[in-house]
Structure formats: structure tokens, C-alpha cells
Amino acid sequence: MKNNKWLALIILITPLVVLGLSTLTFYFGYKPDSSSNNGELIYPHIETDGARLKEISGEPFSFKKGKWYLIYFDSLKSVSESEETYKLLFSLNTTLGREMNRVKRVVVLKNKITTIEQKELIDKFPSTFFLVDTDRILESKISANRPNPYESRSIYLSDDFSNIMEEFKTDLEFKEIFEDLKTLL
Numbered sequence: 001m002k003n004n005k006w007l008a009l010i011i012l013i014t015p016l017v018v019l020g021l022s023t024l025t026f027y028f029g030y031k032p033d034s035s036s037n038n039g040e041l042i043y044p045h046i047e048t049d050g051a052r053l054k055e056i057s058g059e060p061f062s063f064k065k066g067k068w069y070l071i072y073f074d075s076l077k078s079v080s081e082s083e084e085t086y087k088l089l090f091s092l093n094t095t096l097g098r099e100m101n102r103v104k105r106v107v108v109l110k111n112k113i114t115t116i117e118q119k120e121l122i123d124k125f126p127s128t129f130f131l132v133d134t135d136r137i138l139e140s141k142i143s144a145n146r147p148n149p150y151e152s153r154s155i156y157l158s159d160d161f162s163n164i165m166e167e168f169k170t171d172l173e174f175k176e177i178f179e180d181l182k183t184l185l
């Protein structure tokens with residue numbers, strides 16, 4: 001009977017000690033030096049508020065709170081390269097399964113569509129938002145801290161508060177980007 005009291009006391013005190021120690025380490029600022037992301041976290045995040053984006057049809061576009069966005073900046077220099085990237089965006093979204101409704105795909109075009117090939121390419125991806133950054137505000141916000149998004153050909157991820165918070169460079173494979181998306185969602 002005496003041993004059971006000690007055992008009960010140990011069982012009761014153990015969670016309290018763990019909570020106390022974890023709280024102390026939090027308040028003293030202990031944290032890991034790096035993260036396990038495959039993409040590069042953008043700090044400070046880039047706010048999309050104030051960007052004057054329009055769909056190619058001419059209607060204004062704004063990022064909806066509560067949705068995540070995969071954003072790709074395309075100058076449409078090579079239709080075949082653009083198509084490969086659009087397929088990657090589509091595959092990433094589709095592979096997310098039931099989480100796919102939380103992530104939308106956005107392509108910000110540098111110039112207006114001028115050729116039939118470009119029009120046909122855009123028609124192949126109807127659930128992707130094709131936008132024009134009318135005043136190049138979003139481009140300049142990203143270019144202030146990072147390489148020009150049209151030249152880097154990176155895919156950016158905006159969180160559910162419409163802040164661009166991660167960059168997936170071209171050297172990352174599908175699996176690496178997907179792992180990050182799955183972890184974040």
C-alpha cells in the first residue's frame with residue numbers, strides 16, 4: 001500500500017514537471033536553429049495587400065483569407081516550360097487529396113497574352129487564376145528582398161492570411177515541395 005502511494009505521486013508529478021520545464025525553456029528563448037523545410041522561408045513575410053491584381057478577363061482579384069495560394073510568376077517566354085510548371089502546380093494541388101480545396105493556383109503574367117499558343121496553354125488549366133500585376137506592386141514587393149520572381153522562376157506559397165511566406169526554387173523536386181505543403185496544411 002505504501003508503494004502505491006509513491007507510484008501515484010510520481011504519476012501525478014511527472015506531467016507537472018514536464019509542463020514546467022517546457023514553459024521555462026519557452027520563456028528563456030530556447031528554440032531550434034533551423035527548420036526542416038525544403039523550401040526557403042521568407043522572413044519577414046511579404047504582404048499581398050495593396051497589390052492591384054486583375055484576372056486576364058479584366059476583373060479585379062484579391063487573395064481570400066483562409067485560402068493558401070501557390071503563386072508562379074510567368075513571362076511566357078517559353079510555352080513548353082510554362083506548361084511544365086503549370087502541370088507541376090496542378091499535380092501538387094491534386095495530390096493533396098481532401099486538402100486540395102484549401103490551396104489555389106495563381107499565375108501572375110508579366111505581359112498580356114499575344115499568341116494563339118499562349119491562349120491555348122491558358123485554356124488547358126481552367127481552375128488556375130491567371131492574373132496581371134497592373135502596377136507591378138507585387139513584383140516590386142518580392143524583388144525588394146529576393147531575386148525578381150519572373151527571372152528566378154520560383155514558386156511562392158502564400159499562407160491563409162495572404163502573406164507570401166515560402167519560396168520553392170526550381171531545383172526542388174515535386175516530392176520536396178509536396179512534403180512542405182503537407183506539413184503546413
